[in-house]
Amino acid sequence: MPRRGLRLGVALVLLLLGGMGLGVVPEAWAKGAQSAAVDPYIGQPAAIDAGEEIYREKCIICHGRAGGRGPDLFAITLSDAEFLKTVENGRPGTLMPAFGSRLSPDDIWRIRAFLKANPNGI
Numbered sequence: 001m002p003r004r005g006l007r008l009g010v011a012l013v014l015l016l017l018g019g020m021g022l023g024v025v026p027e028a029w030a031k032g033a034q035s036a037a038v039d040p041y042i043g044q045p046a047a048i049d050a051g052e053e054i055y056r057e058k059c060i061i062c063h064g065r066a067g068g069r070g071p072d073l074f075a076i077t078l079s080d081a082e083f084l085k086t087v088e089n090g091r092p093g094t095l096m097p098a099f100g101s102r103l104s105p106d107d108i109w110r111i112r113a114f115l116k117a118n119p120n121g122i
C-alpha cells in the first residue's frame with residue numbers, strides 16, 4: 001500500500017512537471033476545473049506567485065498576513081467551490097466585497113493556490 005502511494009505520487013509529480021513544460025495541461029485543467037470547481041493551480045509556482053500579487057493588491061488590506069479585519073484566509077477550511085463562490089459574490093451584509101466583476105475564476109484560483117502554499121500566513 002505505501003509503495004503504491006509512492007508510485008502514484010511520483011506519477012503525479014511527473015505529470016505536473018511535464019504539463020508545465022508543455023504549457024498545455026494547466027490550461028486544460030483550468031477549463032475542466034472551472035466546471036468541476038477544483039483549483040487547478042495548487043502547487044504551481046508561477047500561479048502561486050501571481051496569486052500572491054493579487055492577494056497583496058486586493059485582499060491583504062482586510063485579511064492581513066494571517067487574518068485582520070477579515071478572517072485568516074491562510075487557515076480557512078472552505079472547499080474550492082465555496083471559496084470561489086464567496087470571492088465572486090462577497091458576503092452581503094459584511095465588509096467582504098464581491099470580486100466577480102474584477103477577478104476571473106482563474107485569478108481567484110491563483111489566490112487560493114497562494115493561500116494553500118502558505119498555511120501559516122506570510
Ligand code: HEC
Pocket residue numbers: 055058059060061062063069070071073076077078083086087091094095096097099111
Ligand atoms: C474590505 C475588506 C475586505 C477585502 C478587501 C476582502 N475581504 Fe474577504 N472578507 C472580509 C470580511 C469582513 C469577511 C468575513 C465575512 C463574514 O463575516 O462572513 C471576509 C470573508 C472572506 C472569505 C470567507 C472566509 C470564511 O471562512 O468563510 C473569503 C474566502 C474571502 N473573504 C476572500 C477574500 C479574497 C480572496 C479577497 C481579495 C480578492 C478578499 N476576501 C478581500 C473582508 C474583506
